Amino acid sequence: xxxxxxxxxxxxxxxxxxxxxxxxxxxxxxxxxxxxxxxxxxxxxxxxxxxxxxxxxxxxxxxxxxxxxxxxxxxxxxxxxxxxxxxxxxxxxxxxxxxxxxxxxxxxxxxxxxxxxxxxxxxxxxxxxxxxxxxxxxxxxxxxxxxxxxxxxxxxxxxxxxxxxxxxxxxxxxxxxxxxxxxxxxxxxxxxxxxxxxxxxxxxxxxxxxxxxxxxxxxxxxxxxxxxxxxxxxxxxxxxxxxxxxxxxxxxxxxxxxxxxxxxxxxxxxxxxxxxxxxxxxxxxxxxxxxxxxxxxxxxxxxxxxxxxxxxxxxxxxxxxxxxxxxxxxxxxxxxxxxxxxxxxxxxxxxxxxxxxxxxxxxxxxxxxxxxxxxxxxxxxxxxxxxxxxxxxxxxxxxxxxxxxxxxxxxxxxxxxxxxxxxxxxxxxxxxxxxxxxxxxxxxxxxxxxxxxxxxxxxxxxxxxxxxxxxxxxxxxxxxxxxxxxxxxxxxxxxxxxxxxxxxxxxxxxxxxxxxxxxxxxxxxxxxxxxxxxxxxxxxxxxxxxxxxxxxxxxxxxxxxxxxxxxxxxxxxxxxxxxxx
Amino acid sequence: xxxxxxxxxxxxxxxxxxxxxxxxxxxxxxxxxxxxxxxxxxxxxxxxxxxxxxxxxxxxxxxxxxxxxxxxxxxxxxxxxxxxxxxxxxxxxxxxxxxxxxxxxxxxxxxxxxxxxxxxxxxxxxxxxxxxxxxxxxxxxxxxxxxxxxxxxxxxxxxxxxxxxxxxxxxxxxxxxxxxxxxxxxxxxxx
Numbered sequence: 211x212x213x214x215x216x217x218x219x220x221x222x223x224x225x226x227x228x229x230x231x232x233x234x235x236x237x238x239x240x241x242x243x244x245x246x247x248x249x250x251x252x253x254x255x256x257x258x259x260x261x262x263x264x265x266x267x268x269x270x271x272x273x274x275x276x277x278x279x280x281x282x283x284x285x286x287x288x289x290x291x292x293x294x295x296x297x298x299x300x301x302x303x304x305x306x307x308x309x310x311x312x313x314x315x316x317x318x319x320x321x322x323x324x325x326x327x328x329x330x331x332x333x334x335x336x337x338x339x340x341x342x343x344x345x346x347x348x349x350x351x352x353x354x355x356x357x358x359x360x361x362x363x364x365x366x367x368x369x370x371x372x373x374x375x376x377x378x379x380x381x382x383x384x385x386x387x388x389x390x391x392x393x394x395x396x397x398x399x400x401x402x403x404x405x406x407x408x409x410x411x412x413x414x415x416x417x418x419x420x421x422x423x424x425x426x427x428x429x430x431x432x433x434x435x436x437x438x439x440x441x442x443x444x445x446x447x448x449x450x451x452x453x454x455x456x457x458x459x460x461x462x463x464x465x466x467x468x469x470x471x472x473x474x475x476x477x478x479x480x481x482x483x484x485x486x487x488x489x490x491x492x493x494x495x496x497x498x499x500x501x502x503x504x505x506x507x508x509x510x511x512x513x514x515x516x517x518x519x520x521x522x523x524x525x526x527x528x529x530x531x532x533x534x535x536x537x538x539x540x541x542x543x544x545x546x547x548x549x550x551x552x553x554x555x556x557x558x559x560x561x562x563x564x565x566x567x568x569x570x571x572x573x574x575x576x577x578x579x580x581x582x583x584x585x586x587x588x589x590x591x592x593x594x595x596x597x598x599x600x601x602x603x604x605x606x607x608x609x610x611x612x613x614x615x616x617x618x619x620x621x622x623x624x625x626x627x628x629x630x631x632x633x634x635x636x637x638x639x640x641x642x643x644x645x646x647x648x649x650x651x652x653x654x655x656x657x658x659x660x661x662x663x664x665x666x667x668x669x670x671x672x673x674x675x676x677x678x679x680x681x682x683x684x685x686x687x688x689x690x691x692x693x694x695x696x697x698x699x700x701x702x703x704x705x706x707x708x709x710x711x712x713x714x715x716x717x718x719x720x721x722x723x724x725x726x727x728x729x730x731x732x733x734x735x736x737x738x739x740x741x742x743x744x745x746x747x748x749x750x751x752x753x754x755x756x757x758x759x760x761x762x763x764x765x766x767x768x769x770x771x772x773x774x775x776x777x778x779x780x781x782x783x784x785x786x787x788x789x790x791x
Numbered sequence: 792x793x794x795x796x797x798x799x800x801x802x803x804x805x806x807x808x809x810x811x812x813x814x815x816x817x818x819x820x821x822x823x824x825x826x827x828x829x830x831x832x833x834x835x836x837x838x839x840x841x842x843x844x845x846x847x848x849x850x851x852x853x854x855x856x857x858x859x860x861x862x863x864x865x866x867x868x869x870x871x872x873x874x875x876x877x878x879x880x881x882x883x884x885x886x887x888x889x890x891x892x893x894x895x896x897x898x899x900x901x902x903x904x905x906x907x908x909x910x911x912x913x914x915x916x917x918x919x920x921x922x923x924x925x926x927x928x929x930x931x932x933x934x935x936x937x938x939x940x941x942x943x944x945x946x947x948x949x950x951x952x953x954x955x956x957x958x959x960x961x962x963x964x965x966x967x968x969x970x971x972x973x974x975x976x977x978x979x980x981x982x
Binding site for chain 2: 328332336337340391517519
């Protein structure tokens with residue numbers, strides 16, 4: 211069957227089960243938009259800036275487990291998209307991005323809106339393609355979706371020259387994708403699984419350290435079963451929030467730079483550390499030579515290159531988290547401990563409980579000024595941990611991770627690896643488009659929100675009732691915190707005083723704007739926001755001096771946590787640091 | 792072995808890749824993005840024209856090389872990665888040397904070339920171009936011997952390598968890498 215290339219692309223998307231495309235048209239992709247005009251069964255969400263299309267696709271992918279799709283034009287559209295691609299790359303999110311390209315005979319000619327798209331996205335994607343022949347469209351799109359969602363998921367970019375989209379081409383749709391150069395390994399090595407099981411059963415002070423891999427492999431049930439069976443406490447990375455219920459008695463919540471005291475202490479003193487779908491990021495480990503120094507390290511990961519990259523691993527297991535956890539569940543049942551475990555484990559759980567009692571997550575209450583942590587707590591209470599929580603990047607992100615009580619996976623969306631400010635609103639749009647009936651709440655910062663606030667227009671026109679709560683501290687709070695604690699209060703380039711007026715900005719975009727400045731107004735405002743069937747921006751003016759604690763200064767060991775607002779002692783510690791933070 | 796993965800040394804890595812547009816830049820990009828240094832790289836078609844072979848010489852300690860191998864393998868277009876360094880293999884490189892050939896040196900240059908089985912591929916009244924193949928040691932020795940005559944230019948192909956013995960390679964015995972049981976360490980690009 212011969213069809214114009216643009217039509218072939220759309221037919222392929224339909225066969226891949228795509229129902230929503232986030233995009234923004236332009237010259238080079240006009241043939242696709244022309245074909246979209248009367249194409250049935252594909253919703254197009256028109257964003258206001260191309261990076262937002264990428265982030266929305268990420269939100270959709272993370273919410274559904276399916277591949278998110280975005281479509282933008284050549285040149286500047288592709289360069290705008292790069293941030294979202296790299297974001298998806300770092301966080302292993304399966305998206306397929308289509309960009310337009312100038313006609314093949316003009317490639318390399320410095321044509322209008324031309325950029326070396328595949329050259330630019332090469333290092334920001336898991337793989338990319340430039341289609342040079344119409345008959346390759348089907349097979350390439352098939353491979354692109356296959357690569358995005360298999361193995362360690364990630365973004366794939368397909369560059370589509372305009373003449374390929376115009377010319378008629380055969381629709382070739384291979385039933386199966388077979389690639390001799392790409393065959394991810396899903397089943398863990400049985401011998402290594404047995405070694406791991408033995409170590410877990412015999413461990414005196416074990417900890418499970420789980421990341422986003424557990425969520426992308428839908429392995430949360432297996433994780434919970436394994437943790438409960440072996441009674442091993444669980445700490446999650448920023449990406450892993452929701453993989454294990456925050457309120458579970460075995461939960462240590464988040465570890466790392468802004469992790470809980472008890473999570474970091476438990477990892478530090480562990481004798482067996484079981485990393486599952488996590489990659490020993492520097493925000494997790496702190497100084498690597500002081501990370502879990504006494505532990506035998508077991509690492510389950512689908513990506514062999516993650517293993518022994520930052521930390522030397524004793525028992526590497528390459529495989530899909532779900533399959534490996536299931537195999538581990540069987541294997542631990544076969545293992546016998548070597549005596550004395552019951553007492554040792556009791557002492558370990560008592561020790562953790564003691565750390566938890568001594569240093570819980572906490573902040574000082576104020577009757578006059580709103581504490582940001584309180585806002586997150588109340589959002590958590592009022593939604594019973596059931597909302598879809600999206601964040602920007604900064605202090606508010608850390609408070610959201612610390613104080614929201616996560617109950618389930620695929621309900622937490624944050625830019626972990628790349629730390630992309632402006633991630634919140636467009637990602638929330640993607641989540642909302644995937645789940646029209648769910649409460650989607652974007653907890654954002656005033657600095658971060660400003661980087662993509664134009665997408666309020668998309669929320670309004672596409673009927674995406676995203677709720678945004680701006681933790682408004684009139685500045686770049688996280689930078690301010692570092693300048694306060696580490697740079698001796700030499701504040702530089704951090705103030706965002708008073709503009710824009712978020713309520714009026716929301717209203718200008720047709721959304722609902724609300725503002726609160728006093729603690730007692732917080733609950734009614736959140737209730738009002740949640741019951742409004744339209745996009746809402748709730749501007750919460752908070753204490754601008756509040757800092758995120760605990761905090762491990764960059765380059766410090768996790769046991770060097772700063773637990774309270776900076777005192778002289780802390781500043782001296784910072785000054786003495788050899789790493790210079 | 793020191794705590795940081797042993798002494799850095801040269802490794803010869805043989806990589807089979809899909810013969811597709813952009814593969815070279817994917818491989819080169821990987822090295823530059825992760826801060827590894829390529830000492831030499833050569834590419835050519837194999838018996839199967841849809842497959843190319845790259846021979847890459849890279850210096851690094853055990854941990855760097857392990858990452859290089861894994862990262863290469865992670866590239867979608869890479870079919871197979873082999874570190875030939877500790878296997879029995881043959882390495883060759885071709886070099887073209889333009890050397891001054893003053894009358895009083897011409898005989899000596901030719902004698903030296905003869906010893907190294909190098910060929911003269913271009914002659915003028917004042918210069919020779921020599922072509923030589925061999926492993927790194929031989930070529931370095933030849934260049935050193937010619938240096939006093941005045942070398943004008945050296946052009947090298949980069950190394951190619953092939954394992955010895957029949958094609959069905961016997962699996963290498965597990966590398967005798969002692970386990971690092973003390974401190975876990977960084978690989979260098981972590982920060």
